[in-house]
Amino acid sequence: MSADTAAPPAAPAAPAPAVLGRPLRVLAWLSFLAEVLIIGTGGAVRLTGSGLGCSEWPLCTPESIVPTQDLGIHGFIEFGNRTMTGVVGLLALAVLVLTLLRLGARRQLAVVGWFALGGLVAAGAVYAIANAFGAPAFVLAVTTALLACVAAAYVTVRAVRARRELVTLAWLVVIGVVAQGLVGGITVLTGLNPFIVGFHYTSSVVLVCVTAAYLVRAYAVAGPRERAVPLWFAVVTHVTTLVLAVTIAFGVLTTGNGPHSGDADVIRTGFDATVLAHVHAWPGYVLLALVLVLAVAAWMRRLSPRRWLAAVLVVIAVQVAVGVVQARNGLPELLVGIHMVLAALSAAAFTVVVLRLKRPVAAPAE
Numbered sequence: 001m002s003a004d005t006a007a008p009p010a011a012p013a014a015p016a017p018a019v020l021g022r023p024l025r026v027l028a029w030l031s032f033l034a035e036v037l038i039i040g041t042g043g044a045v046r047l048t049g050s051g052l053g054c055s056e057w058p059l060c061t062p063e064s065i066v067p068t069q070d071l072g073i074h075g076f077i078e079f080g081n082r083t084m085t086g087v088v089g090l091l092a093l094a095v096l097v098l099t100l101l102r103l104g105a106r107r108q109l110a111v112v113g114w115f116a117l118g119g120l121v122a123a124g125a126v127y128a129i130a131n132a133f134g135a136p137a138f139v140l141a142v143t144t145a146l147l148a149c150v151a152a153a154y155v156t157v158r159a160v161r162a163r164r165e166l167v168t169l170a171w172l173v174v175i176g177v178v179a180q181g182l183v184g185g186i187t188v189l190t191g192l193n194p195f196i197v198g199f200h201y202t203s204s205v206v207l208v209c210v211t212a213a214y215l216v217r218a219y220a221v222a223g224p225r226e227r228a229v230p231l232w233f234a235v236v237t238h239v240t241t242l243v244l245a246v247t248i249a250f251g252v253l254t255t256g257n258g259p260h261s262g263d264a265d266v267i268r269t270g271f272d273a274t275v276l277a278h279v280h281a282w283p284g285y286v287l288l289a290l291v292l293v294l295a296v297a298a299w300m301r302r303l304s305p306r307r308w309l310a311a312v313l314v315v316i317a318v319q320v321a322v323g324v325v326q327a328r329n330g331l332p333e334l335l336v337g338i339h340m341v342l343a344a345l346s347a348a349a350f351t352v353v354v355l356r357l358k359r360p361v362a363a364p365a366e
Helices: 020-046 069-102 106-132 135-160 164-189 195-217 230-254 273-300 304-329 333-355
Strands: 224-225 357-360
Touching: 020 069, 020 195, 020 333, 069 106, 069 357, 106 135, 106 333, 135 164, 164 195, 195 230, 195 333, 230 273, 230 333, 273 304
Parallel strands: none
Antiparallel strands: 224 357
């Protein structure tokens, strides 16, 4: 039997590295949960028609950063989602800082501080100049801060030697949150353009997957890794990843042309939402079949991702059921919101499956 048709022998389980510590793992879990929660609050904004509850960005109104009473419930729902962005950002920053501290990269932490200071000064200067010339000052200022984050990430990741993948993942979340703040502002300024709204949601799903990947690697042993499953299983898993991405993409496109535009005055035109709902369902059924095949094979051969594949199978089966029910009942808001959150959770769980395709290389026997 060849190596490509049989799984390599199971390696003994190794303990999680103590260097990361419980506080960092707690923060990483909180960061993951916050990324999921902000999808829920973002969905609430859209499904309650509160997308323009705050008419301005970054201010809520031309005169106030917080919603005023005359904006009603829509203003508070929209502002609540904006507030969650701050929570998500603080947690992402805390994970990055504690990661660097736990890895003994204090010099790189100082570099982050200098880049943060320089980025704030540069963003302030850009804001003042752009405002003087009537340009979109806050958009340009946030873009400047985003570029400072990318530069700091590049310098830091190159300098760190131990657990570089954790530093990279932590930086991706920080950069992603800053970018999401920019995209959220553009969403408001463009009057809830459906393609930008869809990109905003898709980016949030990606951040959920990145925080999930951080958690997996935080519990894993450092060092080289080797394939822990047959080659055909790995190939089918990666194909399933592509099908999952296509399913989510068509779901976003379908929602973008459905009745939940985010504001009563925003009319979505373009593709036929009824046709798209069927097109969205086709890769969904293929996804369910592929995950079922993978789950059965994993349990039969006792492969490492089997429990997570079982979890993915349950989530996707529920997703299919929710999708069918909501389509037959006029897309009720609650079910659409559940569908959005479950899509993110299924993507996160499948991220774990992909990362479980490999295991740490066993130490050679002495």
